[in-house]
Amino acid sequence: MRGEGTLLTETNGQTQSEKILLAAYMCISTRGYATVSMRDIADEAGVVLSQLNYYFKNKEGLFKEVVGIMISKYLKEIEESLKQKNSPQKKIEGLINYFKNMLQLNPELFKLLYDFTGLAIWSPVFSGLLSELFKDLSGIIEKYIFNDLQIKDLKGYSAKTLSRLILGSMFGTGIQVLLDQDEELSEALNAMQIIFE
Amino acid sequence: MRGEGTLLTETNGQTQSEKILLAAYMCISTRGYATVSMRDIADEAGVVLSQLNYYFKNKEGLFKEVVGIMISKYLKEIEESLKQKNSPQKKIEGLINYFKNMLQLNPELFKLLYDFTGLAIWSPVFSGLLSELFKDLSGIIEKYIFNDLQIKDLKGYSAKTLSRLILGSMFGTGIQVLLDQDEELSEALNAMQIIFE
DNA sequence: TCGCAATTCGGTCGAACGTCCGATTAATGT
């Protein structure tokens, strides 16, 4: 006898597997993949341990799904931050502002990216996923900042190369901001605009 | 009865604790801190498990020592790569070349930095150490590239800010190179010289 | 040479881990 409704259909508007997935996302993004256990996730989701294996086979399968929703989140948000403005200066400014806001208001998303990228260094299973993400992200940057304006080269460097650099700059500066909460440090993110000056 | 010499004094020119430290360094830099156990390190060092606790108290203590030798390695090598040349262009070129060579020939050192930085995100014990390292590294860059030539500002950004950006660019581009072994990608590292063009 | 401290050793402890299983309950189709 249970106080809630039917079991197979969703509860609180989300299915059992969605609850697990969200719980996994929360656990990993707040404590890191290395220290999160299946039991932690089950507890967070309000679900019995064996349900995790039932829906996602094993830990790796579950984590891969979490990477998936992280990827789509990034692709969507980055693209959105680049859509509006039209000059390359304005666009890169929008991108930087998105990144600064995320580091301030929702650093968990960045931590998640950093963490899984670290996992990808050692695990071939994840290296493919993360490598694709970085490729896609720099592809979006290239598309919106360079291609739309028919900029092929800039000071001798290709649009592709510069997009990788922009992405890397944000990533590498972002981790410094995260480690050393120095207000002045986030100014270093702005400095990337130097490319177009 | 053992075929080697005395036990307390060094064997092969290194003491017991040095053997353990080196083994820990090797294990972590080739497989990541998350998957390395005390037993792995003991085996790699050719030492019984309990010796690790005897010399380093616990796992965290051992890992902190490994971080320590990694830090001194970086500080020494980065400074060395910046010493000779005299124009800022030449210096940043030397820095980039050092980084490219390391990624090619000794990627374990970079993996180690990335890995421990990831650990630092979640563990206050390591965040202090890594935060200091990034601060010191950008300090060295600032000193050799900017201060020596009395460059205080460049296009409106302080030397400190630009040093952080240079460091972040190398770090963030480096991880992309590591994930996606694309020869063309390492060109993105060169592009950082755009600052002085 | 003796005695003490430092070191080395093998082994064990409890806890935590991921995975798997059988039984029970709920939903679905005929």
Next chain:
DNA sequence: ACATTAATCGGACGTTCGACCGAATTGCGA
């Protein structure tokens, strides 16, 4: 209605982990 499948549950399995212990060995100063 009944049979079949899907879902949920609690528990147990074997393994691995870091930490710790007491005993044995070695080095060194008195």
